[in-house]
Amino acid sequence: PMATLSQLELVEEHIRDAKEKGASVLCGGDRIKDLPGYFIWPTVLSKVDHSMKIMKEETFGPVLPIMSFSDLGEAIALANDSDYGLTASVWTKNRKNADYLASKIETGTVTINDHMSSFSEPGAIWGGIKQSGIGRCHGPLGFQELVYVKHVNRDFSKINRQLWWYPYNKDLLAILDKSFSLFYSARLRTKLKSVVSLTPYLTRIAKGIPLLNFIKGIPRLLRK
Structure with a gap:
């Protein structure tokens, strides 16, 4: 049974549209008129295609369209x-x-x-x-x-200015450029070279990142 008359009519419309466009009704396709309510016989359709509503829209009824x-x-x-x-x-x-x-x-x-x-x-x-x-x-x-x-981001360090905050200079640009390989390279050798290349900037890095945190983070970065 369909819940409403409008839903029954929608199912009938999809069956009718399919038949008009060349589908064959193998069984069913009609209302069950001797029952109270909104009943339709379970229907099987063949020779359907995607030009038909039954294949492109929601039918929500007992209709089985078959495509090879x-x-x-x-x-x-x-x-x-x-x-x-x-x-x-x-x-x-x-x-x-x-x-x-x-x-x-x-x-x-x-x-x-x-x-x-x-x-x-x-x-x-x-x-x-x-x-x-x-x-x-x-x-x-x-x-x-x-x-x-x-997400809650906590920063209880005593540093007044983060490394990536304005103003920018050549040292910061070099640090960021060399850090990309450390963070994102898939090769361990490249990561190690990045760590070495950052050593001249440790003083600048320490002003924006707690040095102990930076050192602790290196092994985690190398494992990626």
């Missing part, structure tokens, strides 16, 4: 050709294909050989992407939706 595909790449492209991304289901006996498809389909949830079961699992995150919404409920990420994250 030639390979996994085409299946992924067809699945992702949508403004919505709440949930998808992959049906296959091949575990490798299942994992590959699940990693490529753009949705908040992918269930394999099942559908919608994860919504009733409190530990499984639930939420969509694209026009299906933002944020998550359920699971650890669901709790994080109820809080906000705050």
